[in-house]
Amino acid sequence: MATPQPREEPEAPTAVPRVEPIVEELAKAPERGGPGEVVLEVKDLKTYFFTYDGVVKALDGVTLHIRRGETLGLVGETGCGKSVTAFSVTRLVSDPPGRVIGGKVRYRNANLLFGLEQEAKFTPVPKSNRVKVKRAFRRIRSNMQRMSAVRGRAISMIFQEPTQAMNPVFSISNQLSEVLVLHRGPEIVDGLLKAKPDAAEARPAIEALVEAGRQENRVEMREAANHLGEVVGSASFGAQAFYIVRAAGAASEDAGKDVQRALRRLRLSSSQRRYLQHQRRLMLIDRATNELYLEEMRRQAVNRIARIRLRGQRLRERSSHIYYRLWGVRNRVGKPLKDELFWRSVRLLEGVSIANPVQVARGFPHELSGGMLQRVMIAEALSSEPDILIADEPTTALDVTIQAQILELMRDLKTRVGTAILLITHDLAVIAEVADRVCVMYAGVIVEQGPVHDVFRRPLHPYAQGLLASIPRLDQPDKQLSSIPGSVPDLIHPPSGCRFHPRCPYAMPVCKEARPPMTQEGPQHTVACYLYKGPVAPE
Ligand SMILES: Nc1ncnc2c1ncn2[C@@H]1O[C@H](COP(=O)(O)OP(=O)(O)O)[C@@H](O)[C@H]1O
Ligand code: SF4
Ligand SMILES: [Mg+2]
Known part of the structure; x- marks a missing residue:
């Protein structure tokens, strides 16, 4: 046992607390790695859902990686397994019925599927799709603690459905x-502890702010408030003073006193x-x-x-x-x-362009519209300046102007902090705008991977060609739009061989027999389709 902490602490403002x-x-x-570092590596990831109808093979061998400061787009139709990929990486798959049953997920060399084998022992019942699941609760709890070390600061997630991610109370x-x-x-x-709430020094800054407030000059108010924040040594005090003066409007004489009062409260x-x-x-x-x-x-x-x-x-x-x-x-x-x-x-x-941040901060989730909630969630995810940001359809619920602002915020985070972004969307326009590389996903497998320029200019996989043929393009004004016939297959009984063969216009007999290997068709461009005869891509 170490000696107990005495109650009284030395009373100096710069006193460093005693910690072992x-x-x-x-x-x-933690130090961040260099620009080329692979921050997230997913290999042969398999996630199944054990339902009464049978085993849904939602992910069947997904392999991808993201480097620091890179944006990887993940596209595919609804039901292809994009969200399940995101949940599996962060180990948030709802269990039961879902379970990550194999593969590797590494965050900067840390194995995120740590202890997965012990977490559940599953025994397939012979000749049936059913599976018995046994769980050891203590193990699960300790794995949860481990994952909470990773979620948030290391990996942050923006969910598709903001209302589910906020707590209503x-x-x-x-x-x-x-x-x-x-x-x-x-x-x-x-x-x-280091703020300097010295009213005498702050007085000129407060007067400048009140003056700008009287003239209702928002730009000057903002500047004066920022300056006040600097003088006091607390940026958030600047924001507080700004809103006190703004609330007072033209009659901001009294607001000066309120600012002084707020300043006094900073003295501990x-x-x-x-x-x-x-x-x-x-x-x-x-x-x-x-x-x-x-x-x-x-x-x-x-x-x-x-x-x-x-x-x-x-x-x-x-x-x-x-x-x-x-x-x-x-x-x-x-x-x-x-x-x-x-x-x-x-x-x-304020950072996510909410016009009345004070009221919104005081409010509760049910008072906000879906778009506003989505922005709150983005603010939450960006605040921790994570190493990896997984954004699952982040802008689908937002209108186009807000969408542009959000994408700009993500781009800023990428350049400033070096955050790697996994951007999941069915909107190819968003991918074209912000992603560096793109993975095309179909029915639980990645079918094509490559730099955005290459994939958009020369899509190789018939599925990727179909997706691109279904969107209008400015560079090809006379193009006839077409859609891919059929829909994403039932993943309980997925098609044999290439999962796309029932919908593929080029299907050959071999396509039904075995899954096509990933072949290398360009420096970084890989595709899984029998139409291409390039060398098999390295793992
Ligand atoms: N809780 C669940 N129970 C059973 N199946 C699920 C569950 N969640 C997802 N799935 C299956 O996983 C597949 C992929 O879903 P999802 O990742 O949400 O698709 P999307 O690409 O639209 O994000 C779907 O076919 C769906 O049937
Ligand atoms: S492997 Fe065969 S079925 Fe699959 S996309 Fe290529 S040509 Fe079509
Ligand atoms: Mg989804």
């Missing part, structure tokens, strides 16, 4: 705050400072535990001792500050953190 070296070491922001700002605390917690607390009492330092330690311990889980997934070695030490430390931290949990105390001492998170959420909402 291992925590400080592990909790450092918490306000929007609460839900955004949770994400902020998880991924940016220590940084936010450090900012609060000694118990508030202690509480924040305590929170920071808890956040660092959480982050360090997550790092250990990731390390474990990388090396398949269990660093149990370090994990048990961290868990012990967390329990000690919690119990030594049980005083904060008493009614009323935590509300009072936690106020600065709560305010900061609220205004940071407002800034996130």
Whole structure:
């Protein structure tokens, strides 16, 4: 047992909280790799759904990879398995009935299917499609903990259906705050501890803001507010002041006093400072535990001792500050953190072009339209600046102008942070605009892969040709539009051989017999079809 934490902390603003070296070491922001690094590697991924009608072979050997700073488009008709691919990578397949039954998923060398074999032992019943599933709950729980180390900061997801991804009983700002605390917690607390709420220094900046407010000049107000944020050392205070003055409108004399009052609230009492330092330690311990889980997934070695030490430390931290949990105390001492998170959420909402971010932040999911919710979710996913962003039909529910803004945000994240993006959509126009490479998916398999230019200019697979023939193109104004006859097959009894053969105009006898291998038809262009005789593509 280590020595218990004494209650009193030194009272210096720059005091570094005492945390064991291992925590400080592990909790450092992980370094990001170079531009060519493969961040996500999926190999021969198989996901089945065990239903009463039979086994739905939703993914039957999907192989793809994404490099840092690259956008990979995944296209295909509805029901081809695009969403199931996204869920399988993040291990969010609803179980039962779904289960990832094979393949490899690696995030920067960490095996994301860690412990999958033990998680369920499934025994196929002979001569039938039924499967018995046995589960070990404790294993599943520990795998869930491991995955929470990966979700969010490493891999973020924007879902197709925003209403399902939000919790209806918490306000929007609460839900955004949770994400902020998880991924940016220590940084936010450090900012609060270092803020300089000196009214004398801030006075000229406040006066400039009030003056701009009286003239209702939004551009100048924004500038003055940003400057005020810099003077105070807290960008979110700038946002807060901006909205206080804007709400007052032309009568902004009194708003000046409100801004001063808000500024005074930034000055921390000694118990508030202690509480924040305590929170920071808890956040660092959480982050360090997550790092250990990731390390474990990388090396398949269990660093149990370090994990048990961290868990012990967390329990000690919690119990030594049980005083904060008493009614009323935590509300009072936690106020600065709560305010900061609220205004940071407002800034996130501003970032996705929501016109009235303060009201939206205070509101609840049911009050917002689908498009607004989708933007909130995008703000949430982008806030953690993830290594990989999986966007499943991110703009399908949005109108064209908002769609352009969202794609711009994603592009910005890609260049600024180096986020790799897996963009899933059935909209080929979106792919043409933002993707670097594209994977064409049909009935649970990837049938063609290559740089966007090559695939759009010279689609090889008859399915890809069919998809491209069904959209109007500016460069071919006289083109006759056509559609692919038939529909995506039933995946309980998928067609033998090439799964596209019942719909393919070029089908040959061999197509029904065996699945075509992936062949190399260009430097990075591969296709799975018997019409092409190139060398078999390397794995
Ligand atoms: N919960 C489920 N139960 C049974 N089958 C499912 C389930 N979810 C998805 N599937 C099957 O997986 C296939 C792929 O679905 P999905 O990935 O949602 O397609 P899309 O490409 O439109 O995103 C579909 O054929 C569907 O029948
Ligand atoms: S393998 Fe045969 S059926 Fe499949 S796409 Fe090629 S030609 Fe058509
Ligand atoms: Mg889908």
